[in-house]
Amino acid sequence: MDTSTVSLANELWFVPFLPLLGALLCGALHLAVLRRRKAGGAEAPLQALAGYVACGAIALALGIVVSSWSTLLGGAEAIESGTWNWIDAGSFDIGLSMVFDRLSSVMCLVITGVGLLIHIYSLGYMKGDPGFAKFFAYLNLFVFAMLMLVLSSNLMGLFVGWEGVGLCSYLLIGFWYEKGWPAEAGQKAFIVNRIGDACFLLGSFLLIRLFGTLDLSDVGASVQAVMGEHPGTIALAALLLFGGACGKSAQFPLFTWLPDAMAGPTPVSALIHAATMVTAGIYLLLRLNPLYAAAPSVMLVIGFVGALTAFIGASTAIFQRDIKKVLAYSTVSQLGYMFLGLSTGAWAAALFHLVTHAFFKGLLFLGSGSVIHGMHEEQDMYKMGGLRRHMPRTFITFVAGSAALSGLPLMSGFFSKDEILAMAFASGGLHVALWLVGLAAAAMTAFYTWRMVALTFFGKERFDPEHVHPHESPATMTVPLMILAVFAVFGGVLNLPAVLPGAGMLHHWLEPVTKLGDEILHSTGHELHHLSALSEWCLLGLGSLIALVFAHKGFHAYTSGTEADARARAERPDAVGFLEEAWRIDSTYTRRIVRPIKLAAFLVASVVDQLAIDGAVNGAGSFATSLAQRLRGLVDGSVKNYALWMGAGAAALALSWILI
């Protein structure tokens, strides 16, 4: 990086480490709580203290982020902290520093800003929970890991954060483990993510092989030099890293964990599974934009995956009954849009959507949390209805968020989504087909969003008024909602379309980061095409039209109640079922992949049995367990058998080496 535009600032280390300190303090407070509980003392003051410590840590981090950001506004390209020489292995060194540049500043503002609001919200939401202090410890730990992820100067440090957020996500999804299924959902999330992480690691090894470094700026700078020599390796590395992003950002085919992750407390869903962690994949691709620019075939794959995910997610959300499931599938779908944007080389558009999505989806999750809180932990929308009278503040903010999500004109989501779609349209070729898919998904988005609003807040009250008394949430919860609502409505000004005055702020802001990627795209002839003002206006109009029409349809069909669903179920049971179960991808995994493997494993295991093992072992349960159970027969306790394997193994090894 050019030193003249970089200023040194060691205070950047505090940005991630303040939350870490907060996490440690909260952990200690949790232990103190446990001790006091055993002694029978009052634990509430300690719990409350933990909450304030956690919020304070995030607030301080936000303070540093804002002051550093003002330095950037003053014209600096990046601020970098001193380097910590992490690994020094002679030929291969990794020095870690915190880099606060145009891209990470935006991410940090979102993480600490939205994070602080969600922390404050949690003060109210988690009140009275016995694990209050533990919750904040995890939450702070998560923010630490996420900040590490976006601030690290190299891929290794990024990966530490990457795994760290996964771990915290696991801990937080399984937070209410007493219920049983959250613990399982947490494990599923972690393990599906690990598949992606394995790809990530291998991708980074390939980068080491290509560039001899993992320093992100060096990698970006040296792509151009080697792209002519090793196009295959570059594409493979890019693809593997994208595999990692697929896991973390819940893209097809690894998205199945995200809906299950809703087992966690709602603030967790808002912070981790909507606003921040799931966008890590987008961040990774943005950060490595020169690499992806140099691998056009991978870019196309990303576009397909993104569009497909957007479509699957949106169509699945249509018939969900659980309000958090609607939002979860919606998140999957919106992340798909971001990847679609990236695949066209519209880096800024993807980041723009990431930011607006953090606002409105964070808002919607928190709003749904407020609803759930007010409805005594009820998540089924069929048992809601007419809530606007009972919780007006939640209602208004929720509607604002929904407007943004569905892309109603002039809302933040409208601009960001339209920019992605416009870019896809402008790219021409296959991207036009992807644009059509995205357009269809946008229509469905408008539909399911307003269906959700109608089912929740309008129509008859479908709950039992004897037992359920809906009430508005406390101010700690509603104030963050209102703040987020303001951002969700007006966030669009960050990056207005070119035809409006003050356009493309974010685009210009990001230019230093994406310069290399754009250059490579330019040199390979894949550069961004610009639309004429007329076609841009047309696209904006088309987007507004679709959003308005389908929002109206969705709202209108469901204000009266749930009859529309019942009718659809009666007429097309198969189609509805198919959509409800997320295109049955999860069960397809079981049927198409797990079962044949099981069968093959069974065959192999029985052959092995025939050769050397007496007595079959009863295998049951999942594929791995049943295979493992069969393999237990290998270790049957008989020395003779072990010796036979050894003798035969040694003989076979010797023979094979001689013969090869």
Add this chain to the structure above:
Amino acid sequence: MSQQTVAAAFEIFDDAASVATAPLLTIGVGVLLYLVCDIVPRLRAARGLAFCGTILVALFFELRILGADVVPGLVLDKTFHADHTTALFGCVFLLGTLLAWAYSVGYYHASKPFKPEHDALMLGAPAGMMLMVGANDLIVFFIGLELLSLPLYCLAAFKRSRIESVEAGVKYFLLGSFASAMLLYGSALVYTASGTLSIPGLLDADLSSSTAVAGLALIAASLFFKVSVFPFHMWVPDVYQGSPTPVTALMATGTKAAAFGFLVAQVMPLLPPSGAPIVAVLGLVTMALGNLGALVQSDLKRMLAYSGVAHAGTLLLVVAGGMAGADAAGALNATLYYMVAYVFTATGAFGLLALMEADGARFTKLDSLRGLAKSRPGVAGAMALFMLSLGGIPATGGFLGKWFAFSVLVDAGMIGTAIIGALLSVVALGYYLRVIVVMYMQPASDVEPAPTTQRPMTAGIATIVCGVFVLATGLLPSLFLAPLAG
């Protein structure tokens, strides 16, 4: 003539040799001192001191080599060598032995009268390990191997009133002797083909004849037995489970590290490159078997044994990478780093089990850990840390070990193998997480009262040391890598 002999001996035992063998001699003298302390009634109180003192003095000598700019290198007519790598290995062996010993304090009940014998045997073990990694001659290696193995056979059966322990000893002994016989026959074949037993000599010799290849294969097979690789791994779960837990800790870590050290540093360059795919397949199968085996265990010791098998599979992939042409120094460093991290992690995990057994909960079933986070948060926290490290979560040593291991594979161009291996290691996290789930997310079992009795201070210190090293290997790798780079 006799004068000539003495002169030859003095000539060969030069300054470099004395520096290189100082840790070994310390151990030898230490064992004798320990026995003297045990025999003389007045000195019995000083036995612990003798044990720790010996280890610490030996550790000092190893650190002296580690810190020196000029290493002794090949000494004693090229039969032994000492450099930064062997010194670091030596430190790990000594510390591992000390930790295993710390966990053994207060562990034995019925066999307590024989505790001094136990300690003497344990004290001799690191000498065998150091001989193994420093060996540059098959004779030296063989004696080192036996110096390690024979005491371990006895230690495995040390709870001689329990059938499980004796059975573990018998199984380990029989299969170990079989492996030794293969090693000897293999060495004999290699010697017949090449006329030398020294590794530098073998590096120069032509080893392409089928005799030599068969001999190398048998040597490799016996090493594969020691490091527990398919199809030589089946003894591991039985022996680890049956042996006294502190002995298991030593067996699982030190033996494996020493055998891998010799395998990667000395044998790997001799192996035929065309055999690399077979070794890679063995590694993958081992990983699969280890992980799947661990998945269904309800006994923690057994689960950790299978997990150790899986880890051995990962490292065997490094060997395959080295055979296929990856940078040999890189492969050795990767192995060393992996093993450093693994030794402290696994010793800690096994040690905590020993601690809980000693406390009175005389079993190592997974269920007996239920609710541990509430009853003993410290033990649970340490255990969780070790599990995360074994699972390869960043900021722990286990992660960096895996990182280096897989980067060797990619360096060798074995990307397909690397992908399968990385995916297989995904499965592993399932059972490590289960331990954490059981400790943190399940209510205490009502059948078994929470273990509460004596907690030897040594075990506490050992756990802290393990924990610190696990984190240090994860966060400050330079500490361990810097001496190797120079």
Add this chain to the structure above:
Amino acid sequence: MAETLFYLLSIGAIACGAGVIRARMPLFSVLCLLGAFFCLSGIYLLAGFQFLAVTQLLVYAGAIMVLFLFVIMLLNLGDENEIARQSGIALSGKQLAVAGTSAGVFALIGVLTAGYGIAPVETASTRASGIDELQTLAVELFSRYMLPFEAASLLLLLTMIGVIAIAKRQRAGEPTHTGAGFPWTKEPLDEESTL
């Protein structure tokens, strides 16, 4: 003459080896082993390795054999019922096939070595005093191989300690757990030693 003797001794060694693994009684097996040692010792002598031949006889025949016989007597393994229970082969047909094949492969490896082409040795016998002259051996052992030599002494010491600790007669009152399964699930914990 020497050649004939070698082949006779070879046949004797193989026959004794077969006897070791075919014997019904452990005692007979061990005696066959003794025979094999004698034959091999003779071969070493013929090949010019006097010291090795002597050591073979001293250590194997003199020490190891006595140990074997001692244990057989101690455990009273000559008893007819015992033999019926413990002799024989505990393998299924498939396992036997695997064992036979593995052993066959090892033999094959040895035969392969026959083709590797070191010329027939004619000059070795000209070395009158043999290859392993005691003096040269000693020099080598105390110089080049001093480290394994010293380590071997430690090895013997530790082995002695270990063997004593394991095989020593149980003290009265020392609990014994012989049950099937995991005794600690059924029995009370080990009490403190009742030395």
Add this chain to the structure above:
Amino acid sequence: MNVPTEHLLALAAILFSLGVLGFLTRKNLIIVLASIELMLNAANLTFVAGSRAWAAEGVTGGSPLQGPIFSLFVILVAAAEAAVGLALIIALYRLKQSVALDSAGELKG
């Protein structure tokens, strides 16, 4: 003695595979132990054959001596191994009143 090295090696190979066969098939621990000794002796014989061949090749220095030295160490270790093995057999016999191999089969899975 004017015998080709190959014959020595072949004898060793036969003895080794006999030992392997005994080790893999027999049930009685004493006989299994005896089979191990047989294997070790086969290795020794191979060392002797190699040493003799390299001495005849005119290789000077320590190299032809390495074989017999290794053999000496093997004999030493064999004695130690036999002692440990027999001690373990005694320990097992105490608990199980048997020296059959399958009496050690509690641990499995």
